[in-house]
Amino acid sequence: MATSAKTSSIFSSVAQNQPKKLSLFHENNNTSLCYFVRKSSSKNLINLSLKKSKHLNSVVTKNALNTNTIDLSTTTKEPSVGSNGTGEKQTRPMILVSEKLGEAGLSVLREFGDVDCLYDLTPEDLCNKITQYDALIVRSGTKVNRAVFEAAKGGLKVVGRAGVGIDNVDLQAATEYGSLVVNAPTANTIAAAEHGIALLTSMARNVAQADASMKAGKWGRSKYVGVSLVGKTLAIMGFGKVGSEVARRAKGLGMHVIAHDPYAPADRARAVGVELVSFDQAISTADFVSLHMPLTPATKKVFNDTTFSKMKKGVRLVNVARGGVIDEDALIRALDTGIVAQAALDVFSEEPPSKDSKLVQHQNVTVTPHLGASTKEAQEGVAIEIAEAVTGALKGELSATAVNAPMVPAEVLSELAPYIQLAEKLGRLAVQLVAGGSGIQTIKVSYRSARGPDDLDTRLLRAMITKGIIEPISDMHINLVNADFTAKQKGLRITEERVSADSSHENPIHSLQIQIPNVQSKFESTISEKGDISIEGKVKDGIPHLTRVGSFAVDVSLEGNIILCRQVDQPGMIGKVGNILADNNVNVNFMSVGRTSKKHKAIMAIGVDEEPQEDALSKIGQVQAVEEFVFLKL
Ligand SMILES: NC(=O)c1ccc[n+]([C@@H]2O[C@H](COP(=O)([O-])OP(=O)(O)OC[C@H]3O[C@@H](n4cnc5c(N)ncnc54)[C@H](O)[C@@H]3O)[C@@H](O)[C@H]2O)c1
Ligand SMILES: O=C(O)[C@H](O)COP(=O)(O)O
16 A cells, blocks of 8 residues: 655645755756755755756757756655655655656656556556555556546646647646646657658658558559659648657758648748748648647647648648547548548547558558657657656656646746745735635735836746635645636635836845735734735845735744734833743744834734743733734744
8 A cells, every 4th residue: 555655745835934044056967956944853945956857868859958847845754664865764655657668767766756557557447546646657548537636636746748748638637636747748759750751751652551562472563653752842730849850851851841830930940941831821732741739629620621622632641649630530531532642640539549440441541559759769768758757746846847837947936935935924824814704805916026027927926825825724735736726716816916116126026915805804903095904025034024014014024923913002012912922931033013103003013933822812912002913823
């Protein structure tokens, strides 16, 4: 029976401790920024690392070598299976690999966790077993549908797709259950492109048919006269990684290459010497059409009776993308009428296709069983790429190949780290102040910053505010994957505004304000003139501070817990409240007083390490000049 991993998932505990020291060190080709947390006894480590893969080899394309992963992890120490080398016991994550994966990738996984390779699971088996695992690694043959996520009950932290296409993973369900989906998008590009070229050339020269005929004892020289490629027009549909590599190779064969891709930058196409054209122009002028787009709702059956009828009679079609982009019945009709002279297919709408599939059996069709990524080199590369992405994600890293979560560059992350803590803590405080009313519907977040919108990526901060707001009032675990989704589900509207500040451009954020309109507050003084609960914070020397409560300026570091207390401004108040706390053995770590005007109303913000007992709190309430107070947990 598996022991579940205690390595926290994506940034789950980042905000729980304050950083003390920032150090930069180099270790085995890794450059890491490490924040050591203030309380050494907690032994938690928040790791912000910028890693260069030491496993990826030359098979992997340039993109992959430049992959930066962002480590935002805390490792919880628990008695159990393994050891982390410091004598502390740790649990090891459980990883299920459901399709064949290269050995090099398996070694990376085994160094990190306990790995089960179970290649013949039925969908039911998968649902039954998935509860035991923290991560699942699949290729295109495993359907990771909603049932799998439901069965996992939120315990499946990561799904790794060892390849590019994620059409076999239900991304919506993954997001709802907070599972990060990562893929290995670069390591099989060349293999797929080479297979596309192999199909193109062998189709044009009837290689497969001639081979089968000879093996059947025939010598059919006149039957297998082919067509030449040189000078012919090839339309690449989807000018992404594979499409552009096919284009390069086809140009080397002397073909005239055009491409259709609504999202591809024209300069990338120009660099390869390819003209980007409209869909209709591409399919109506091409002698050969090669498909390289993903399967999405927009591309499903995009090659159908209508589009085939627009093609040049005698066109030849290659598909190493996804079977589902073609209406296969329409293709059979187009082959039968001669609109499509030949097709070479590596992928099918249903895999494997039925044994009596008319398409597979068609004399003008060449088929391979989804072999595009199947070279030794690509499989080693993919296995390493996905193993690193999955282990990174299990450590809490924000993966550069995340499919259902924003990718935040390492440099942005390291800069925002203290603000991430500030965001969660302000969210936590704000929600605890709500006493009732019509429920929280809107959270207004204002970032005062000297930076322009393009210079300030606030997605992480928004997610952390959402986490701070939702976690104290639900049993949900919020992470970067599910923050926006969960907020929406709960009917929470989070609006963001940037207010330009004069402060230094160096600091990403001067101050962060959270407002909750249309609610009552447990501490009336947090209500601003506009009638909203309003609190504001800043980062000072790397530490988050609460700096404004309603219209009162305060300054208390956001550590431990906080008591907010409004009183008539008069001498001796600090001593009276301080003594009550001292009698209760509660350590005050920070205190600040803000007032509207002398001898009028003042607010004491007191940071306390421990939670005071009920009777200590009620004694504070009994102090004569105290008008209201609230205890808030951070
Ligand atoms: N047969 C195999 O074994 C094999 C191997 C690798 C990749 N693939 C498949 O090949 C396809 C391409 O992979 P990739 O790595 O190049 O992906 P990619 O994301 O780099 O490229 C896909 C391109 O398609 C474009 N696109 C999206 N919608 C489009 C549309 N409606 N019309 C035209 N273009 C559109 C995108 O803008 C992108 O440039 C994917 O479907 C992938 O799953 C198959
Ligand atoms: O999308 C992909 O990466 C390819 O289709 C490869 O799929 P495979 O991993 O099942 O070979």
